[in-house]
Amino acid sequence: MSAATINPNEAAHFGALAADWWDPHGSSAMLHKLNPVRLSYIRDRIDAHWHVDAHDRRPLAGRSAIDVGCGAGLLAEPLARMGAAVTGIDAAPENIAAAREHAAGQGLAIAYHAGELAALPPATFDLVTSMEVVEHVTDPAVFVAELAARLAPGGLMILSTPNRTMLSKLLLVEAAERVGAVPRGTHDWDQFLKPGELTELLESAGLEVVDRTGLSPSPAKGFKLGGSEALNYLIAARHKG
Incomplete structure (x- = not known):
């Protein structure tokens, strides 16, 4: 498969934010608040999938991982610290x-690439992650199929994405962009996928969903796992059989 899934306008929008991606108070502040919650979920799924001790600090040692739509490495770097050979x-x-600049400053060896996933050399990965990306591509079905093609036998895939609900339209698109919580033009509500729709795409690509959970605002922590899926959700999948 070599169909293009990158939307040039989306790429330009996020590329313009690159300079302060690592600033927790900058234009990517929302991602910095989301990241610890995502990481908690990813770690839980890694432990469950590969039967890893929860106290093991390098649960991905000896495994490969790819983060698709990696931005400036907010997730790729923690995956590398978990022991994975990481591609972003x-x-x-x-x-x-x-x-690349940030990883070098942290002493982390991460293989970073710009462009289409299909353009990477043939390779599969034990862990495939893609956070808040599927709603930005030109063809979600082709994109999910590309992700599935990169998942090694016995591997684990974890995605997160906003849900297409009236609440997400109100809070994630209209309110969040109006008050500057996320940059204007970040979200197109019509591109959001409901959990059933994303599940169908995963199953069509030969995967089975093994877990799903809501990601919702928390007055105490900013965001929390579990509870309502009305705004955002995380989904874990593996090859069928």
């Missing part, structure tokens, strides 16, 4: 430049 790919060359 993003549509925006500006993000990849920022990711």
